[in-house]
Amino acid sequence: MIEFTIEFCRYLLSTSPPTKARERFWLGLTVVFSLTYSLMALQKAFDSTYVVQDDARQHVFWMQRFLDPSLFPNDLIADYFQTVAPSGYTTVYRLAAGWGIDPLLFSKLLPVAIALVTTIYCFYCTLLLFPVAIAAFSSSLLLAQSFWMNFDVVSATPRAFLYPIFIAFVYYFLKRSWLGIGGAIALLGLFYPQYVFIASGLLLLQVIEVEKGSLKLCKNWQTYRFCGWGLAIAFAVMLPYALKTNVYGPVIDGSQAVNLPEFWAEGRAQFFNKNAFLFWTIGERSGILPPLLPPLIWLGVFLPFCLPRLRRSRDRFPLVGLIQPQIRGLFLRLGCSSLGMFVAAHLFLFKLHLPNRYIEHTWRFLLAIASGIFIAILWDAALKLKVEKHQLWGRMAAIGLAIALLGYPIYTPSFPRTNYRPGRLPELYSFFQQQPKNIAIASLSGEANNLPTFSHRSILVGREYAIPYHLGYYRQFSQRIRDLIEAQYTPELSVVKQFIDRYRVNFWLVERSAFSPEYLENQGWLHQYQPQTQQAIADLRSSEATVKVPVVAAAIDRCRVFESGDFVVLDARCIVGNPSLE
Numbered sequence: 001m002i003e004f005t006i007e008f009c010r011y012l013l014s015t016s017p018p019t020k021a022r023e024r025f026w027l028g029l030t031v032v033f034s035l036t037y038s039l040m041a042l043q044k045a046f047d048s049t050y051v052v053q054d055d056a057r058q059h060v061f062w063m064q065r066f067l068d069p070s071l072f073p074n075d076l077i078a079d080y081f082q083t084v085a086p087s088g089y090t091t092v093y094r095l096a097a098g099w100g101i102d103p104l105l106f107s108k109l110l111p112v113a114i115a116l117v118t119t120i121y122c123f124y125c126t127l128l129l130f131p132v133a134i135a136a137f138s139s140s141l142l143l144a145q146s147f148w149m150n151f152d153v154v155s156a157t158p159r160a161f162l163y164p165i166f167i168a169f170v171y172y173f174l175k176r177s178w179l180g181i182g183g184a185i186a187l188l189g190l191f192y193p194q195y196v197f198i199a200s201g202l203l204l205l206q207v208i209e210v211e212k213g214s215l216k217l218c219k220n221w222q223t224y225r226f227c228g229w230g231l232a233i234a235f236a237v238m239l240p241y242a243l244k245t246n247v248y249g250p251v252i253d254g255s256q257a258v259n260l261p262e263f264w265a266e267g268r269a270q271f272f273n274k275n276a277f278l279f280w281t282i283g284e285r286s287g288i289l290p291p292l293l294p295p296l297i298w299l300g301v302f303l304p305f306c307l308p309r310l311r312r313s314r315d316r317f318p319l320v321g322l323i324q325p326q327i328r329g330l331f332l333r334l335g336c337s338s339l340g341m342f343v344a345a346h347l348f349l350f351k352l353h354l355p356n357r358y359i360e361h362t363w364r365f366l367l368a369i370a371s372g373i374f375i376a377i378l379w380d381a382a383l384k385l386k387v388e389k390h391q392l393w394g395r396m397a398a399i400g401l402a403i404a405l406l407g408y409p410i411y412t413p414s415f416p417r418t419n420y421r422p423g424r425l426p427e428l429y430s431f432f433q434q435q436p437k438n439i440a441i442a443s444l445s446g447e448a449n450n451l452p453t454f455s456h457r458s459i460l461v462g463r464e465y466a467i468p469y470h471l472g473y474y475r476q477f478s479q480r481i482r483d484l485i486e487a488q489y490t491p492e493l494s495v496v497k498q499f500i501d502r503y504r505v506n507f508w509l510v511e512r513s514a515f516s517p518e519y520l521e522n523q524g525w526l527h528q529y530q531p532q533t534q535q536a537i538a539d540l541r542s543s544e545a546t547v548k549v550p551v552v553a554a555a556i557d558r559c560r561v562f563e564s565g566d567f568v569v570l571d572a573r574c575i576v577g578n579p580s581l582e
Helices: 002-013 020-045 061-066 076-084 087-098 103-129 133-147 158-175 178-191 194-205 221-243 276-281 295-312 318-322 326-347 360-383 388-406 426-433 446-454 471-489 493-503 517-521 524-528 532-546 551-559 572-576
Strands: 051-053 208-211 214-217 420-422 440-443 507-511 560-564 567-571
Touching: 020 051, 020 103, 020 133, 051 103, 051 446, 061 076, 061 087, 061 103, 061 446, 076 471, 087 103, 087 158, 087 178, 103 133, 103 158, 103 326, 103 360, 133 295, 133 360, 133 388, 158 178, 158 194, 158 326, 158 360, 178 194, 178 221, 194 221, 194 326, 295 318, 295 360, 295 388, 318 360, 326 360, 360 388, 426 446, 426 560, 426 567, 440 446, 440 471, 440 493, 446 507, 471 493, 471 532, 471 551, 493 551, 493 572, 507 551, 507 572, 517 532, 551 560, 551 567, 551 572, 567 572
Parallel strands: 440 507
Antiparallel strands: 051 420, 208 214, 507 567, 560 567
């Protein structure tokens, strides 16, 4: 029995080309690990009643309208994010809402399915390029670890759908499936249109071949037909975007953005950096390198450089012969397509969205596949060392690789990184839920960012929603913030009344500690709204000497309708109708 068990384990762990049984085993193990990682994320998602993923606060809150169309009436923020949401993404949530599933709940469950589909497609993509099941398992595991260390998939926002759809596109591209690539390109256009350019670039470059160091056009007519079909689908998908007029346009350009503090350090959309090296390499939105990858995935960088030597030593690295010829073309063309769009996005800054979006996802996918292949080759060589004195070292190296691959979540305390934000004030959320649906809440507090999600009520402004890319939206939003800063810190009741009337404010959420110069000085994001913030700080300093306090501060004791710790909710009607606050 023991001998049978040992032989069975050797059979499963074999790095030889897969049989169906061995392939099913490694695919099943891939699914198990994918679900395990997802369950780890779900634990954080349901840690308390009020929990929301950071990016989902922007993209999901307005979808409560699918369950109750009367929510967020005439809400600038909700209308804007609904307008810019891709149609495929909106449709998925609308269908879920049609089944009575709350959008916030759905956003927590959806990453499980997205992660599972992504890892399965990655598994089969790797098999097409290198038919060794343990390599496919390693690639899928590394990719899963990679996207659970960033916030794309867990956010359940449009970019989460990119992973399964784009990897499906690559799979059908390798299979030369006309229907498959057509469907994948169409889905890319519906969920993440930017990557239609990457897919189109890959198709275009398919007609260019490298032969004896020179470039030449492909002579295979079927290749032209296949690529033409894909490009026709891409054109049809992108045409509506080209013809569509955004009511919140135009999109800001680089020459405008470089002069705005919003795009510099501490700005809401930090992009520029005075350090050119950091800007081009690891800039969050501008850099060419993806953030926070599992260390082992960088092994894939060395595969292209090591392949010639590995091929010369096939007796020691026999699996090298199983690498399929199309892998070189795929990696080169996909890399060139992504790099080309990365450069184009920098040249036409913000017109093509953010530059790093075109390359970081490609990096993760290609590195995961290359690393999985390299790990399998090294693992096989280490376990098949024939010299007895080297066998122990080989087995230790193989075990070390396995520990590095499987143990990453154990020796990485932050895994999985989810950026789930717990709500700290459930009583506050309940209070606003009991108010009419058409109320407007004014607040400079960070807690205001949670109110649309947890209370389903409109806020005037919030840092989370200060997205400066569409000028038609941001000009209105920016003016609201400036007016709110001025109104919250002015000692003139007439200014406060004018603000309340203009924006039809019903409630004002403030912190008692907000009426000190230090509070505003520590609110870095407000510093981009000048001169109002600086004037407010100056007024607060002068009020300490003159004892002339802001109207809103004076209203705390007279007009509060709710209080929890440092947070106080004021009735705007009380402020307007109380002349003694002057």
